[in-house]
Amino acid sequence: xxxxxxxxxxxxxxxxxxxxxxxxxxxxxxxxxxxxxxxxxxxxxxxxxxxxxxxxxxxxxxxxxxxxxxxxxxxxxxxxxxxxxxxxxxxxxxxxxxxxxxxxxxxxxxxxxxxxxxxxxxxxxxxxxxxxxxxxxxxxxxxxxxxxxxxxxxx
Amino acid sequence: xxxxxxxxxxxxxxxxxxxxxxxxxxxxxxxxxxxxxxxxxxxxxxxxxxxxxxxxxxxxxxxxxxxxxxxxxxxxxxxxxxxxxxxxxxxxxxxxxxxxxxxxxxxxxxxxxxxxxxxxxxxxxxxxxxxxxxxxxxxxxxxxxxxxxxxxxxxxxxxxxxxxxxxxxxxxxxxxxxxxxxxxxxxxxxxxxxxxxxxxxxxxxxxxxxxxxxxxxxxxxxxxxxxxxxxxxxxxxxxxxxxxxxxxxxxxxxxxxxxxxxxxxxxxxxxxxxxxxxxxxxxxxxxxxxxxxxxxxxxxxxxxxxxxxxxxxxxxxxxxxxxxxxxxxxxxxxxxxxxxxxxxxxxxxxxxxxxxxxxxxxxxxxxxxxxxxxxxxxxxxxxxxxxxxxxxxxxxxxxxxxxxxxxxxxxxxxxxxxxxxxxxxxxxxxxxxxxxxxxxxxxxxxxxxxxxxxxxxxxxxxxxxxxxxxxxxxxxxxxxxxxxxxxxxxxxxxxxxxxxxxxxxxxxxxxxxxxxxxxxxxxxxxxxxxxxxxxxxxxxxxxxxxxxxxxxxxxxxxxxxxxxxxxxxxxxxxxxxxxxxxxxxxxxxxxxxxxxxxxxxxxxxxxxxxxxxxxxxxx
Numbered sequence: 001x002x003x004x005x006x007x008x009x010x011x012x013x014x015x016x017x018x019x020x021x022x023x024x025x026x027x028x029x030x031x032x033x034x035x036x037x038x039x040x041x042x043x044x045x046x047x048x049x050x051x052x053x054x055x056x057x058x059x060x061x062x063x064x065x066x067x068x069x070x071x072x073x074x075x076x077x078x079x080x081x082x083x084x085x086x087x088x089x090x091x092x093x094x095x096x097x098x099x100x101x102x103x104x105x106x107x108x109x110x111x112x113x114x115x116x117x118x119x120x121x122x123x124x125x126x127x128x129x130x131x132x133x134x135x136x137x138x139x140x141x142x143x144x145x146x147x148x149x150x151x152x153x154x155x
Numbered sequence: 156x157x158x159x160x161x162x163x164x165x166x167x168x169x170x171x172x173x174x175x176x177x178x179x180x181x182x183x184x185x186x187x188x189x190x191x192x193x194x195x196x197x198x199x200x201x202x203x204x205x206x207x208x209x210x211x212x213x214x215x216x217x218x219x220x221x222x223x224x225x226x227x228x229x230x231x232x233x234x235x236x237x238x239x240x241x242x243x244x245x246x247x248x249x250x251x252x253x254x255x256x257x258x259x260x261x262x263x264x265x266x267x268x269x270x271x272x273x274x275x276x277x278x279x280x281x282x283x284x285x286x287x288x289x290x291x292x293x294x295x296x297x298x299x300x301x302x303x304x305x306x307x308x309x310x311x312x313x314x315x316x317x318x319x320x321x322x323x324x325x326x327x328x329x330x331x332x333x334x335x336x337x338x339x340x341x342x343x344x345x346x347x348x349x350x351x352x353x354x355x356x357x358x359x360x361x362x363x364x365x366x367x368x369x370x371x372x373x374x375x376x377x378x379x380x381x382x383x384x385x386x387x388x389x390x391x392x393x394x395x396x397x398x399x400x401x402x403x404x405x406x407x408x409x410x411x412x413x414x415x416x417x418x419x420x421x422x423x424x425x426x427x428x429x430x431x432x433x434x435x436x437x438x439x440x441x442x443x444x445x446x447x448x449x450x451x452x453x454x455x456x457x458x459x460x461x462x463x464x465x466x467x468x469x470x471x472x473x474x475x476x477x478x479x480x481x482x483x484x485x486x487x488x489x490x491x492x493x494x495x496x497x498x499x500x501x502x503x504x505x506x507x508x509x510x511x512x513x514x515x516x517x518x519x520x521x522x523x524x525x526x527x528x529x530x531x532x533x534x535x536x537x538x539x540x541x542x543x544x545x546x547x548x549x550x551x552x553x554x555x556x557x558x559x560x561x562x563x564x565x566x567x568x569x570x571x572x573x574x575x576x577x578x579x580x581x582x583x584x585x586x587x588x589x590x591x592x593x594x595x596x597x598x599x600x601x602x603x604x605x606x607x608x609x610x611x612x613x614x615x616x617x618x619x620x621x622x623x624x625x626x627x628x629x630x631x632x633x634x635x636x637x638x639x640x641x642x643x644x645x646x647x648x649x650x651x652x653x654x655x656x657x658x659x660x661x662x663x664x665x666x667x668x669x670x671x672x673x674x675x676x677x678x679x680x681x682x683x684x685x686x687x688x689x690x691x692x693x694x695x696x697x698x699x700x701x702x703x704x705x706x707x708x709x710x711x712x713x714x715x716x717x718x719x720x721x722x723x724x725x726x727x728x729x730x731x732x733x734x735x736x737x738x739x740x741x742x743x744x745x746x747x748x749x750x751x752x753x754x755x756x757x758x759x760x761x762x763x764x765x766x767x768x769x770x771x772x773x774x
Contacts, residue, residue, distance in 0.1 A: 030364055047307075
């Protein structure tokens with residue numbers, strides 16, 4: 001049963017590929033600058049001419065949760081937010097199964113990192129820092145009841 | 156596992172011996188030169204053998220990020236590429252946006268100092284504290300876009316690549332190095348130096364975090380500055396249409412370089428709204444809040460104001476799509492747009508005046524001939540026929556006769572980059588005449604005076620009353636002095652000039668912002684006066700290298716003869732030219748402000764200071 005959840009959405013035509021969102025995310029969660037350490041990522045190809053925002057959808061049936069062999073990924077039943085913790089052993093199975101490219105690797109710590117919608121803060125820092133308003137954090141009415149994607153599952 | 160790392164890590168890469176040494180910059184040097192362009196100049200002075208041939212292994216090639224590059228501070232995607240210029244024979248220094256500068260820092264290196272020459276094509280691969288000199292024979296000969304796409308295919312799509320195209324490989328003296336589709340370290344022929352060292356590309360992938368002294372403070376400051384910058388009118392317009400917005404303004408004034416500055420007005424077809432019909436989306440560089448880059452519908456990026464004039468009006472191509480096409484071709488070949496456009500127009504005038512004919516040029520050269528221009532651009536990059544000759548750039552003055560220098564729009568051997576004919580704006584004229592790398596607007600561009608600002612405001616801005624009349628010779632040296640100092644500091648920071656105080660707007664980021672951002676990023680405290688002194692020190696360092704390499708002095712701080720002798724022919728600026736007497740007076744005042752003697756020489760104490768700093772040893 002889907003929970004109506006406030007989500008981070010992107011309006012891709014406004015995304016300029018500056019990676020400020022990812023860098024601010026890294027500064028917030030890791031205390032150092034580097035967009036690669038952000039929980040959100042901007043995948044840009046200047047020759048194929050696209051900007052793709054790797055956003056965690058906090059899936060109703062998260063493939064990452066199913067794939068995690070140590071069970072360190074959880075979905076909060078109340079808020080719907082999917083989180084992981086530092087029991088991660090860096091097997092990257094969650095990274096492989098995420099259909100949106102939203103599980104990130106911290107290659108220095110050898111741990112997967114993922115978006116927690118900045119639940120300890122007032123709102124997601126990526127949304128707050130986006131210079132063009134491409135990212136929004138909102139309740140949308142038109143969200144499908146049924147999951148759009150129910151991915152590979154081990155159950 | 157918290158990472159700590161020194162403030163400035165330099166990798167000295169010797170391509171001849173295939174060795175890499177890591178040196179840290181001592182804090183005293185950082186306090187004196189900060190980073191980016193400043194530290195690059197310091198290391199150029201330290202490592203360059205005097206009078207070295209720019210295309211020999213003795214030249215030193217430096218890629219250096221600014222002290223704020225890669226942090227969350229707004230528009231900090233920039234690094235400087237520095238060497239001795241094969242085009243002008245003096246300092247070659249070019250600032251580039253995109254993503255490579257930050258990525259180098261994430262990979263653990265703030266600066267690459269590249270010496271020697273590889274025996275066959277190589278590229279540098281930087282990842283997490285390691286540098287590998289790898290074989291690049293598979294990539295040699297490819298266009299810039301092909302090179303980068305190939306690296307993405309071979310090494311993964313997340314690597315950042317800066318490379319040279321065929322022009323750099325063929326040692327065209329005004330070849331550039333390129334990141335992505337259009338970001339370029341364009342000026343001064345840095346690409347030819349890469350080519351001469353057999354260096355095809357620098358590829359980086361950085362997984363390490365860059366330490367920021369106060370992360371939360373930085374986020375808050377970023378949000379504050381973003382909101383402040385977003386209120387700026389000019390930043391909003393730049394984000395909507397990019398630099399072509401300036402075309403209409405200059406054209407209305409009658410100051411667009413047209414037909415090699417023989418004319419000064421051109422067609423409306425190059426106006427921003429016409430250009431924008433070919434634009435798909437505006438995008439930004441790393442950490443950008445402006446987004447002035449066009450993704451055009453013809454398969455490339457751009458055009459900038461510079462391109463649309465130098466590959467449009469200056470060679471007489473009025474068709475918007477054709478001009479954009481030339482822009483895309485030049486970008487892909489790895490040529491500097493400003494120099495290419497200036498030399499093309501110069502060659503056409505040489506043809507008109509009989510220095511070249513159909514036999515020696517291989518074809519008829521005339522203004523407005525798109526097909527000819529296109530062929531000639533390819534010929535320059537691949538050094539064929541007349542293109543091979545033109546690839547030698549401003550050195551050709553010796554070949555065609557000293558009088559041909561009178562109609563080459565270049566200073567100190569470097570063609571003028573700004574499309575604005577400076578005969579009307581006297582301060583601008585002084586700026587390009589005194590610029591350390593040759594005729595260039597990014598060193599001091601003092602164009603605020605055209606905005607007709609109230610005197611009370613400009614007095615506060617420049618610290619003393621300034622004549623608001625743009626055609627007056629009075630007090631313009633103050634304006635140039637102010638601008639060149641702050642721009643030098645901006646280049647040391649690694650910030651884009653579009654968000655800098657005094658470039659397009661009298662507001663935006665100034666010394667106080669830089670101080671604050673530097674403190675948040677590194678913990679280093681600078682006072683406003685210290686930063687200004689850094690700016691002056693960097694300019695003096697450049698002057699000293701220029702003197703050492705080519706004896707640059709007052710005789711070189713001048714303008715193309717056309718700007719003195721020929722009055723502007725059209726529109727509001729009609730009749731304007733630069734008066735030699737007025738110009739000399741401005742120059743005297745400029746030297747006085749800089750603390751140089753009337754021949755443009757540094758005082759002895761300054762030379763001793765720079766030599767003392769040079770002789771300090773790295774850790």
